[in-house]
Amino acid sequence: MAHDTTTRDKRRDDAPDRTGGAAAETAAGRLDREIAGLDALELGGGTRVRLLQRTWSALWPILTAVLIAIAAWQAVVWSGWKEPWVLPGPRDTFPVFWDQITSSRFWNSVALTMQRAVIGFVFAVVVGLVIGALVSQFRVLRRAFGSLITGLQTMPSIAWFPLAILLFKLSESAILFVVILGAAPSIANGLIAGVDYTPPILLRAGKVMGLRGIGLYRHLIMPASLPSFVAGLKQGWAFAWRSLMAGELLVVIGDTTSLGVLLSQARELNNTADMISYMLVILIIGIVIDRLFGLADASIRRRWGVAEN
CATH class of the missing domain: 1.20.5 (Single alpha-helices involved in coiled-coils or other helix-helix interfaces)
Incomplete structure (x- = not known):
């Protein structure tokens, strides 16, 4: 108790x-x-x-x-x-620029140009991926086609148009042909450079973990080569855009109206203010696309830990 x-x-x-x-x-x-x-x-x-x-x-x-x-x-x-009618100043050009970007004809032309650019660039990415993957994996193909790819990359796109017109006449295929040839080599070289600079220790680690063939390429080599590949995509877009502008100036298809056609018409009519306005639009589109690639590159670098968040 x-x-x-x-x-x-x-x-x-x-x-x-x-x-x-x-x-x-x-x-x-x-x-x-x-x-x-x-x-x-x-x-x-x-x-x-x-x-x-x-x-x-x-x-x-x-x-x-x-x-x-x-x-x-x-x-x-x-x-x-130069005389003002040959080289107008900003005060004379910007009102014309505003009139252009507020017209439906202008935006229809931009839509056609961007459609061609996107389609051509997508095909160029596919071609560049296939060529880059094959050349980077097989030494025989590297010896045979490595220098050829670089030579095609340095070749001016406008030099392809006589052949393109001969093969496809004045058609969308002629423009698409030159856009692909202008962009694909840069994309392929970007992928090849990324594969070449993949650290050997990563390859050995992947093989130890059982990665072989397509699996090794998909899960290890492609992610490791992504920064160089994005740089190749960015350069490929620049070549594709330049090739497209040259093509639209040279290849006029029926009654279609694109940015290149508007630029050519303004030159023929000596409308310098209109011509500069179209050039400004082409420049702005190029800058916007470059910024998009810059954002993608910055995101990749942050994920890799080589840039500040």
């Missing part, structure tokens, strides 16, 4: 401690949640600030370059080097 009494007294003495401990744990948990909420709020604000800083840091160099280019353009006009 004495032992039971002592046990009950001890339990009564421990009960306040357990109650106080539970209350302390509850208060500590509440405090942790409040601190976490404050941290989340602070981090959210910091994220928004960093986003604004990134946006501004990306925009101000572009805006500065545009302002410098416009100032240089105006300075050339003020110098009197």
